[in-house]
Amino acid sequence: MDEIQLTSVDGLVLDAAVHRVPMERRPVGTVIQAHGINADKDEGGMFTRLAEALAESGFTVIRFSFRGHGASGGAQRGITIAGEMLDLEAAVDFAVREHPGPLFMVAASFGAVATSLSLPWLGERLSGVVLWNPVLNLRRTFLEPELPWGIENFSESAQNRLHDEGSLMLDGEFELGRVLFAEMRCHHPGESFTADSTPAIIIHGDRDSYVSYDIAREAAQKHPRCGFHSIHGSDHGFDSREREDEAITVSVSWLADRAGSST
Template sequence: MTAIQTADGLELATAHRPAEGDARGTVLLAHGITQDMDEGGMFTRLAEGLAAAGFDAVRFSYRGHGDSDGLSRGVTIGGELLDFEAAFEHMRTCFDGPYFVVAKSFGAVSTSLSLERYRDDISGVVLWNPVLDIESTFLEPQAPWGREQFTGEQLTELEASGSLQLDGEFEFGRVLYEELHRFDPGSQFAERSMPALVVHGDDDDVVPYGPTMRVATESGADVHTIEDTGHAFQTPGGDPVYSDGERVQDRVTVEWLRGRAE
């Protein structure tokens, strides 16, 4: 594990899984909020699958997550854009293209907002259960998780103390909440110039499936629905790591990326 530095001087933890054999490209993995570069083990296993398929896989933890600098209550979209920039420049400097990005959940926000900047560098993007519609996830939440986390009581606490607790352990700051009213990752994703794949479980209890599919299909992205699975592609009551058996999201992602790298 190594560290890279952001434009505002923070160090971010990174990891590299080298391709097996000759590399056909490099994939940057961008995790969701409250997670880290492992994404609960999902990204470590995806990195193994990518390496077996001939891709270098680069993972990193956003500020305020994992072993990276910063506090969770200081996480902002603006800061995550700097983190994505640092990670992408690290990938571009150290590894050969073509370059791809796989982003999960809130990682899709900084990824989508960066697509225009890197339109000539990113050959394809894959989003897993992505936050493309901020309003339906956070501001007027449609899924159970959002309705539990952003209650009137929680928002009162946010206003009074400057943060609220996500899942009882991650401090979600007031600046980040205010930013949610200003950024629109869905529109940026829709205006992208590179091919995209959106993979989503239709029983997601965190990021509502319907709004994501609307943005994805209207923008011409490829879509793959994993039926009866939630935010970690788990079946209800099942183990979030192994319950899908084949890890369909890994297989679909690797196959799609191989097709774009040839």
């Protein structure tokens, strides 16, 4: 693994890492990983383990932290959907320039927002998409939350603070600003995802109390080329090592199959 830096077009420096294919393996493609909100390029260790497994299967893997996350530049309060799309663009440009060949995405939770909204310009550059418990409806997750995590974090008092002070605290530790919430009223990642025809799979815990399992399953049904894999009994983020391993195993297998059909 090599530690690198990416630079977004607006000048923010992003912390990143590249996992390279072992010398004895033939490269089959490149995977970019997009983490969730209040996480970083490690995604709690899952992205690191996924990257290692993918490298052993012949994939170059690029992990990066979105602006305002981890060791990347920018402030938490300054995080925006548009900014995360610029960060993703920087990772894609690096992948296309340095590691040409079939390109794939793995996006977790809020990482699915920038990924889904970028699908129109990614177009034929992209050979496959894996979404882990994805945020596909911003209104029902953040603005008018339906599940316990959202109801707790985006209560009336939290919304009042956002209005009066310009930010609120996510899980009591991560500051989100009012511009991000204004953007949420304008973007529809689920519609962008289901309108796309890139081969995809959604992997989602069926006991997710953060992001709707039903919305994700419905999106998979509407998408013309999307599979769906349930992690039975799992809350958001795959809440045990066994469930994490299941998500990783399914992802690696699906990506390897897609890489085989792309070459």
